[in-house]
Amino acid sequence: MKQKIKTPLFIIAITLCVSLLTTSILSFVYANNQYQVTSALAEQLITEYPNSEQKIIEIVKNNHLGNTENDTLTSYGFSAADFLQPYTVVSVISVITCIIIFVMLIAGIIYFINKKNKNRIQELTAYLEQINAGKDIEIISQKEDMFSLLQDEICKTVTEMKIAKDTAINERIEFADSLANIAHQIKTPITNISLITQVDNSENSSAINKHIKRMSRLVESLLLMSKIDAGVLELKKNEVDVYTLLELSVEELEQNIKQKNIEIELPNHSDASFLGDMDWSTEAFINIIKNCTEHTPKNGKISFDYSVNPLYTEITISDNGTGFDREDLKNIFKRFYQGRNSKGGLGIGLSIAKSIIEMQNGFITAENAENCGARFNIRFYRH
Numbered sequence: 001m002k003q004k005i006k007t008p009l010f011i012i013a014i015t016l017c018v019s020l021l022t023t024s025i026l027s028f029v030y031a032n033n034q035y036q037v038t039s040a041l042a043e044q045l046i047t048e049y050p051n052s053e054q055k056i057i058e059i060v061k062n063n064h065l066g067n068t069e070n071d072t073l074t075s076y077g078f079s080a081a082d083f084l085q086p087y088t089v090v091s092v093i094s095v096i097t098c099i100i101i102f103v104m105l106i107a108g109i110i111y112f113i114n115k116k117n118k119n120r121i122q123e124l125t126a127y128l129e130q131i132n133a134g135k136d137i138e139i140i141s142q143k144e145d146m147f148s149l150l151q152d153e154i155c156k157t158v159t160e161m162k163i164a165k166d167t168a169i170n171e172r173i174e175f176a177d178s179l180a181n182i183a184h185q186i187k188t189p190i191t192n193i194s195l196i197t198q199v200d201n202s203e204n205s206s207a208i209n210k211h212i213k214r215m216s217r218l219v220e221s222l223l224l225m226s227k228i229d230a231g232v233l234e235l236k237k238n239e240v241d242v243y244t245l246l247e248l249s250v251e252e253l254e255q256n257i258k259q260k261n262i263e264i265e266l267p268n269h270s271d272a273s274f275l276g277d278m279d280w281s282t283e284a285f286i287n288i289i290k291n292c293t294e295h296t297p298k299n300g301k302i303s304f305d306y307s308v309n310p311l312y313t314e315i316t317i318s319d320n321g322t323g324f325d326r327e328d329l330k331n332i333f334k335r336f337y338q339g340r341n342s343k344g345g346l347g348i349g350l351s352i353a354k355s356i357i358e359m360q361n362g363f364i365t366a367e368n369a370e371n372c373g374a375r376f377n378i379r380f381y382r383h
Contacts, residue, residue, distance in 0.1 A: 014106050021099075120147045124154060131158055169231065176230030186219050221348050224283075225335070228355045235277040235359055242272040242306045242315060249285040256293045257302075265303040272306050274313040274380035276360040284356040287349035288317055288364075288376050295321035295374060312382060318375040323368040332366050 042060050046053045124147065130137050190212055227233040246266055250257070257264065292302050296319040306315040324332065331337045333354045336347040350366075357364050362380045369375045 116145075117147075120145065124151060128154070128158075136162075172230040173232060176226040176232055180223055180226060186215075190215055190219070221352065224352060225348065225355075228352070228359070233280070233359070235280055235356075237275050238278065239273045240276045240278050240281055242274070242313065243268050245278065245281055245285060246304050246306075246315075248278075248282050249289050252282070252286050253289055253293055256290070260293065260296065260298045260300065262293060262296055262299075263301040265301060267305065269306060272308050272313060274360070274362075275382070276362075276380060280356050281360065284353040285317075287353040288378075291350060292317060292319040292321070292374065292376075295319060297321060310382070312379045315378040315380075316375060317378075318369055318373055320371075320373040323372055323374050324366060329366060329368075333364070 038060060042056055045056045049056070127137065193208070193212055224233070243266070250264055250266065256262075289302065296302060300320050303318045304316070305318075306313065308314075328337075333350050335351040337351075338347050354364050357378060357380075360380060362378060364376060364378045366374065366376050
């Protein structure tokens with residue numbers, strides 16, 4: 001803002017200086033012309049009337065020449081143009097030409113400076129845009145100008161951000177590795193306990209097995225979350241057929257569906273797909289559908305629908321259960337969140353599903369259907 005104000009002020013100041021200079025030069029030219037005319041006239045008068053020399057000089061000295069009330073010369077056919085000498089015209093033209101050249105020079109300097117500053121700003125802006133895009137580049141320009149200090153500070157800041165980013169990534173990887181080691185260490189005693197309970201036919205063995213399975217699921221989920229947080233979960237980018245994805249996800253929950261005699265409405269639309277990882281997408285949709293089976297009453301129904309447009313592939317999963325509590329909708333995808341109608345889950349399934357979907361350029365929302373029940377809307381964007 002200050003730069004925008006300074007530029008017009010600078011131009012105004014230059015214009016005033018040029019105007020004053022022009023006025024001074026033209027005044028000098030006019031005074032010189034008057035001097036030449038008066039000197040020639042005095043010389044002629046003194047030559048013609050030598051006895052009146054003192055009187056003539058006195059008139060010139062007191063500047064009485066030309067102050068008469070009557071325009072005497074006009075009555076004899078003279079005009080001001082008759083006294084304009086050729087050199088005077090040349091002088092005026094020269095002065096005007098110099099002024100034009102001077103103004104053009106100043107304008108050229110201002111244009112050059114502004115263009116140079118604009119190019120430097122664009123250079124620094126392009127550098128920052130490349131850095132924000134994740135590209136590791138260096139500033140090529142090593143110019144010493146008014147932007148040198150700003151460039152140095154930008155380079156320092158970018159370097160510090162790179163170091164902080166690398167440090168954070170390394171810490172997240174180390175955390176994921178540590179959590180993975182802990183998970184593997186926990187798996188060993190869990191497996192041993194499971195083997196012992198399989199041999200033991202006591203009444204407590206079934207209850208113990210139930211808790212062991214729950215602990216195993218928790219360990220696997222924690223391990224998966226650590227990979228997601230560390231950014232080390234590798235996802236493929238292949239064409240994923242939506243119908244195949246949903247069919248595989250439903251098959252994994254076939255036992256739960258049969259126990260409650262839930263009707264599955266899954267249409268087979270052709271050419272519906274998105275770019276992603278089939279295996280991990282199946283993991284995400286199993287968690288979503290599992291949530292629906294837990295809240296769908298016996299003899300209930302879970303419906304699927306999906307469509308494709310130039311922007312995204314949309315998948316909708318609905319059930320005819322009790323739907324979400326208003327407070328639950330705000331926190332449904334938070335980790336370890338237990339809703340009011342929770343069926344004893346771990347509270348991390350939907351959180352994992354959301355993370356996997358978002359890692360594939362997707363977006364998921366949850367809402368209550370108009371006719372009751374819950375509905376999940378998932379979109380996988382193409383760009």
